[in-house]
Amino acid sequence: MFKVLVSDPISDLGIQQLMEAADVTVDKKTGLSEDELVAIIGDYDGLLVRSQTTVTPKIIEAGSKLKVIGRAGVGVDNINLEAATKQGVVVINAPDGNTITTCEHAFAMMMALARHIPQAYAKTVSGVWDRKSFLGVELRGKTLGVLGMGRIGSEVAKRAKAFGMSILAFDPFLTEERAEKMEVKLATVDDIVRNADFITVHTPLTPQTRNMISRPQFEVMKKGMRIVNCARGGVIDELALVEAIDSGIVAGAAFDVFEKEPPQADHPFLTHPKIIVTPHLGASTVEAQENVAIDVSEQVLHILRNEPFINAVNIPPVAPSVMNKLQPYFNLGEKLGSFASQLVDTAIREIVVSYAGDLSDVDTQPLTRYIVKGVLTRYFGSDANIVNSMHLAKTRDVNVVVTTSSKTQGFTNLLTVLLKTEEGEERVVAGTLLQGYGERIVQLGKFSVDIALEGHQIVISHNDKPGIIGHVGTLLGQNDVNIASMQVGRSTAGGNAIMLLTVDREVPEEVLAHLSSLPEINSAKEIALV
Ligand SMILES: NC(=O)c1ccc[n+]([C@@H]2O[C@H](COP(=O)([O-])OP(=O)(O)OC[C@H]3O[C@@H](n4cnc5c(N)ncnc54)[C@H](O)[C@@H]3O)[C@@H](O)[C@H]2O)c1
Ligand SMILES: O=C(O)CC[C@@H](O)C(=O)O
Numbered sequence: 001m002f003k004v005l006v007s008d009p010i011s012d013l014g015i016q017q018l019m020e021a022a023d024v025t026v027d028k029k030t031g032l033s034e035d036e037l038v039a040i041i042g043d044y045d046g047l048l049v050r051s052q053t054t055v056t057p058k059i060i061e062a063g064s065k066l067k068v069i070g071r072a073g074v075g076v077d078n079i080n081l082e083a084a085t086k087q088g089v090v091v092i093n094a095p096d097g098n099t100i101t102t103c104e105h106a107f108a109m110m111m112a113l114a115r116h117i118p119q120a121y122a123k124t125v126s127g128v129w130d131r132k133s134f135l136g137v138e139l140r141g142k143t144l145g146v147l148g149m150g151r152i153g154s155e156v157a158k159r160a161k162a163f164g165m166s167i168l169a170f171d172p173f174l175t176e177e178r179a180e181k182m183e184v185k186l187a188t189v190d191d192i193v194r195n196a197d198f199i200t201v202h203t204p205l206t207p208q209t210r211n212m213i214s215r216p217q218f219e220v221m222k223k224g225m226r227i228v229n230c231a232r233g234g235v236i237d238e239l240a241l242v243e244a245i246d247s248g249i250v251a252g253a254a255f256d257v258f259e260k261e262p263p264q265a266d267h268p269f270l271t272h273p274k275i276i277v278t279p280h281l282g283a284s285t286v287e288a289q290e291n292v293a294i295d296v297s298e299q300v301l302h303i304l305r306n307e308p309f310i311n312a313v314n315i316p317p318v319a320p321s322v323m324n325k326l327q328p329y330f331n332l333g334e335k336l337g338s339f340a341s342q343l344v345d346t347a348i349r350e351i352v353v354s355y356a357g358d359l360s361d362v363d364t365q366p367l368t369r370y371i372v373k374g375v376l377t378r379y380f381g382s383d384a385n386i387v388n389s390m391h392l393a394k395t396r397d398v399n400v401v402v403t404t405s406s407k408t409q410g411f412t413n414l415l416t417v418l419l420k421t422e423e424g425e426e427r428v429v430a431g432t433l434l435q436g437y438g439e440r441i442v443q444l445g446k447f448s449v450d451i452a453l454e455g456h457q458i459v460i461s462h463n464d465k466p467g468i469i470g471h472v473g474t475l476l477g478q479n480d481v482n483i484a485s486m487q488v489g490r491s492t493a494g495g496n497a498i499m500l501l502t503v504d505r506e507v508p509e510e511v512l513a514h515l516s517s518l519p520e521i522n523s524a525k526e527i528a529l530v
Contacts, residue, residue, distance in 0.1 A: 085388055148231065458507060485501070
């Protein structure tokens with residue numbers, strides 16, 4: 001039974017699927033401090049948050065069973081990704097569910113700003129009928145600058161066109177072609193800053209976007225422009241903005257987000273007559289909260305159940321078509337990695353993975369993670385997983401090299417793992433997924449073999465002399481180790497040879513030692529693939 005903790009208020013309807021799952025119990029405990037979370041998180045396999053819980057390294061480290069942290073929303077800036085990745089915890093978000101809602105909020109803020117709606121409302125309900133102080137401006141005919149043309153920025157631009165605005169847009173990924181299709185003008189930040197009547201920002205907060213609009217930008221703005229931030233506090237420099245309003249450059253600002261949330265009681269925005277604010281309400285609609293909770297619950301279930309998932313923030317995204325193609329090979333890759341790692345005796349320095357045939361023309365990154373996990377499991381046990389395998393390899397100075405090859409050896413798909421060790425050892429094993437026959441090892445060192453990749457195996461390196469197979473069979477039989485299948489490969493008659501046996505059970509240490517001591521046998525190793 002999996003246990004999931006929901007530590008922020010999240011739509012009940014949205015997490016219904018999780019609550020109704022027979023293999024999951026859900027606990028809702030909101031408003032906990034870091035220490036309170038640290039004290040209980042060790043019991044949970046999953047943690048579901050919105051934006052109130054700050055998931056710190058301390059909480060993640062205490063989550064010894066934690067497999068997944070789900071963020072019901074887009075931004076994962078309240079989750080320490082580095083700590084999660086290090087510990088192999090998948091972080092997922094729900095990037096699509098609140099796009100329209102947040103876009104509509106940004107638009108509402110822009111309109112409220114243009115027509116002084118919050119200020120006029122406050123005065124009216126206070127009993128003052130003031131029709132002179134709130135002269136607004138139309139949106140029609142104005143230039144809107146959109147910084148960040150992702151999901152939300154693009155939707156804002158679409159709506160602004162319907163209002164008769166012309167749009168200048170900047171996003172590092174916005175091409176001339178896409179801009180044309182969206183009927184916006186591709187511009188630089190400087191163009192936007194100098195020419196826009198309204199600016200709205202829709203970027204994440206990154207080192208590049210922090211204070212993207214600050215004093216130098218305000219100084220060259222059109223007098224009387226207005227500015228909206230429904231993305232992240234810190235993208236627009238708060239103090240520089242207040243100065244720009246007070247000096248008459250900016251006519252007004254609308255902010256849903258703050259550098260520090262909630263803002264201090266003396267934050268200048270809270271009393272400024274030309275700044276309107278909301279308490280991070282961009283995603284707060286019934287629809288969006290249901291959508292993000294449904295999306296994230298579904299993914300959490302997949303992760304807990306070890307099924308393929310999407311929207312992982314700390315694993316590169318994979319297109320569903322690529323995932324479908326790769327998924328059948330995950331087990332093969334992990335087992336080959338595991339097999340290869342059990343062949344080496346000294347510290348691994350390089351893992352060289354080679355893909356051929358059907359695997360040569362697809363983005364194999366996710367499969368490489370499984371192979372590296374397979375290699376590292378020998379050393380890290382269940383601490384190695386597909387989220388942290390590349391990170392673990394890097395921190396242990398293990399170089400991972402991926403190549404594609406045209407040498408398929410006649411197979412439709414071929415996956416080769418070569419391990420190089422500090423002492424100059426090289427161990428190579430190749431496998432294939434054979435329709436109707438499952439996962440097979442087809443190469444071991446320089447020898448061609450064909451044996452199912454499963455269970456307990458013994459790899460014996462020996463000299464090709466008569467009687468050896470008989471000795472091995474007798475010894476294993478005497479020790480109650482049943483042989484399920486056997487393959488022998490040799491370079492030349494009488495030369496080096498390899499024997500690969502699948503046996504029905506674990507092989508006792510002393511039996512392996514006895515095997516290794518038999519005449520003409522150079523080494524005997526057990527490989528466990530269970
Ligand atoms: N107020 C809220 O409640 C609320 C709700 C949802 C999302 N958000 C925030 O809104 C922002 C946008 O969300 P989204 O879903 O559209 O994300 P998105 O990833 O679809 O779009 C973000 C865009 O910003 C662009 N970008 C990155 N650096 C940039 C730069 N230096 N200059 C210009 N563009 C840059 C990216 O290329 C991307 O296209 C995020 O920060 C998100 O957290 C806030
Ligand atoms: O309301 C929330 O949970 C915050 C939403 C938003 O900032 C997000 O990043 O998705």
